[in-house]
Amino acid sequence: MIVVVGITVGILDVCELGSHFILMSITIACGMLSEAYARGPPAPNASTHHSERQIPFAACDIAQLLIALCWGITGDIAEIVSRARIAQLWAATGVAVAYMSIARWLGNVIIFDRKKSRFVANAVYGLAFVPYATSWCALIARFALAINGAEASVPDWIIAIVIGMFFGFTGTFPIIHALSINRVIDVDAAEVAYAIAGVANKSLLGWYMWYGVNRMQTA
Structure with a gap:
């Protein structure tokens, strides 16, 4: 199902x-x-x-x-x-x-x-994953720009990573498209940010669930 x-x-x-x-x-x-x-x-x-x-x-x-x-x-x-x-x-x-x-x-x-307090504690503990995810999402962004042949400046890198991580952890992916359409961010940066958002979101969910399940069963 x-x-x-x-x-x-x-x-x-x-x-x-x-x-x-x-x-x-x-x-x-x-x-x-x-x-x-x-x-x-x-x-x-x-x-x-x-x-x-x-x-x-x-x-x-x-x-x-x-x-x-x-x-x-x-x-x-x-x-x-x-x-x-x-x-x-x-x-x-x-x-x-x-x-x-x-x-x-x-x-x-x-x-x-x-x-329910244990559930809240797990959610707070999950924030510790953010620095780890940021580091390798930056590597994915570098790979993505290289594949697309884009020549992004350092500010574009920062924008793509920050926007991708933020909207990835909040699950609000479509906002990235809106920012691109309204030319708030560059098209190439938007594509990379969207990819980072997807990877970051699912990675955080996976880590959080794995930790949460083990903690619930061993509590």
Whole structure:
């Protein structure tokens, strides 16, 4: 189900048959509904201690999430090298599947875990990933500009990296296109920023989920 919905959302996204935010919202909603449907309500006699410490997340779910994240990241990089629709579809589908997987886990935490403070702590701890991601996203930007034959100045590099990282971690990718159309940033810088945004977003999600799952299960 997750893969089918992800592919469908990816196709709609590439064909521009809906707002990116609306499609991602639908994806996340489907993920949470699938988790709630699969798990069902907690048993009436279930103890609070049990509900707080037992957060089931199977190895197959982790594998699915990692595959989806790699799927989306390779799609983002392929989109830099080639503007073909197949590359865009590969990237959009991968991120849709990843969001579905993440939503299932979040649905489990939000619906069944009564100790929300741990979830907030994980989110704060996830900010430690930002410096690491920035360093290798800069390398990806250098590779992307070299492939496209662009001769960007240092300010263009800074703009592309900063904008890409910011909109990547906030998930507001379409704003980069708006900035490019209104000539707020250079077209080449916008393309690189968009690629950085995709890679940074999915990398942060992957690291955060991996840490969060391990912390929830060992708490």
